[in-house]
Amino acid sequence: MNPVLVLGAGPAGLSAASELAGLGAPTLLVEKETYLGGNPKRWHYSLLAPDLRPAEEILGPLIERVEHHPQIELHVGSQVSSAEIAGNGYRISLRSKEGVQTREVAAVVLATGFDHFDSRRKFEYGYGHFPDVVDFKELEGMIHDDRVLRPSDGKAPGRIAWVLCVGSRDIQIGNPWCCRMGCVVSIKQAVEIRQKHPEIQAYIYYMDIRTYGLWEDLYWKSMQDYGVKFIRGRIGAISMAEGGRRLIATGEDTILSRPTEVPFDMIVLASGMEPGTGTKEASDLFHVPVGPEGFLTPKLSDMNTIDSGLPGIFLAGAATGPKAIPDAITEGMGAALRAFQYARG
């Protein structure tokens, strides 16, 4: 049997490759970056929802399984540069530092993931300009290293604010969709920080708190047990005061119906999800259409998000839209099942 191609080695792609190998299918896992684990690895995510365990503890065994499985041929720092139909499968060109090789694959799983919104595009927040305005993916790294300090002077911040929906639910930016995880991750970060550093005050500016499903528990605990404060309103701009020692968040409290100007030591932008850089390339290579948001479009005939409707092409994870990690991993299983069935004919 020709191998199954899995494109992307984030949670969804790792899951798909691991399950395909478990089913006995030879698997070609191709990742353009030089590491496995996608965004959780890249940004040193600290605790992973839904059970708030360290990312290494959860993704580590999956990564190790994929690295050492005899049925998995791993190509990091590699890209698929062309694809054409060949028999019931595809003939692809695989480009790496070593050169280009041609391979035949029996089926394809596209798990091209997401990128965090580039917060510099929201220029009124001063990200990239004011050092103490950080992105929540960077705060993940700080929490992971237990060094939650103001970048400007290395001092412990007294008051931190989270600004939700940065580059999400924002029609002006062109990203009308909800990132689905920004509320939960921000609340989790505020709780993590308040647990270790109860002297730091935590404020979360929100439009709607979206702790769907069983997440509500974390939201309640964050208020009742950890004293996280929630302010309903959208921050319009962030500026500097006190000669750069303080940040001022200007906005409107939509419950009190009044404008607010509040000083903070550090402001964290909860940047949304955009389609991964490889998603457009995958769409071009394999002719899977993208929707207006730029995510791959599943066929949905049976209302699963796995089938592309094209022969031998299956989809998993944030390639088709914002996803939580457990959902991405479950979708990897579904894509493995479908690709296996297709490949064995």
Add this chain to the structure above:
Amino acid sequence: MNPVLVLGAGPAGLSAASELAGLGAPTLLVEKETYLGGNPKRWHYSLLAPDLRPAEEILGPLIERVEHHPQIELHVGSQVSSAEIAGNGYRISLRSKEGVQTREVAAVVLATGFDHFDSRRKFEYGYGHFPDVVDFKELEGMIHDDRVLRPSDGKAPGRIAWVLCVGSRDIQIGNPWCCRMGCVVSIKQAVEIRQKHPEIQAYIYYMDIRTYGLWEDLYWKSMQDYGVKFIRGRIGAISMAEGGRRLIATGEDTILSRPTEVPFDMIVLASGMEPGTGTKEASDLFHVPVGPEGFLTPKLSDMNTIDSGLPGIFLAGAATGPKAIPDAITEGMGAALRAFQYARG
């Protein structure tokens, strides 16, 4: 090979059974009700998210596949009344009208689904007492039959209000969790009604609008294209006026910070999700623990929601928490994969 037992024939169980059969595994599908399709079938759901196609169109082929697949042995109106470990699998008693039979199964998929919250428990809303206070699952049936009429007098309502989070995010009731789909389904219903009956006015009372992921689009369209009105606030009570011809919703508009008393012709309660009646029984039979909310608890070691951590027992759909239909169907695929791998040894 002994068959794999799938318990529950809603979207997740149908998906699991269909995929197991597709993999070549003999499958025993057991459903306590006398029909296939779970809640979507029971309550005559009209259009199914995410692409708003008729439920029959989407679930019909899946039901037909399961009914006619030679590898699937179907038991409706049946229950598993006991289970014990036997070899690597389980020995179960299967009880139906015809009597009790003993069977050996190689693996088990628990897809016991959810029940809608019983709105009568929220007595201050008068459901079951005022005929024109209806539950949103009943409205689904009305929309499906194109008969959106006041139950009290059969007349077309002029003004309808939806009350979100009925039996959800409600600590007093003992249901702190978010039902995950109430916002989306209510918005969808308001749009469906405004499309066909633009003379009916639609108001939605909400705490937070949770149109996560790519749903935001529907929320925007409902306001801009269909004139659905959103009021942020919780309704405290529903009473009757004008000798029973009008309902009064009493609450607080939390954006305007003022109490409101608004008359409506019909009020729709968006009742949340509770664990299915078979979930507790399944937990007792197969020793899968339930969490504080009463849903089955996945092990989450690899952060998938499928593995129970118990040998040969796998979980899918709303048995483990509120789920959207596409997620339930994808989880059915994941559970089929895992059960197949376990059963073949």
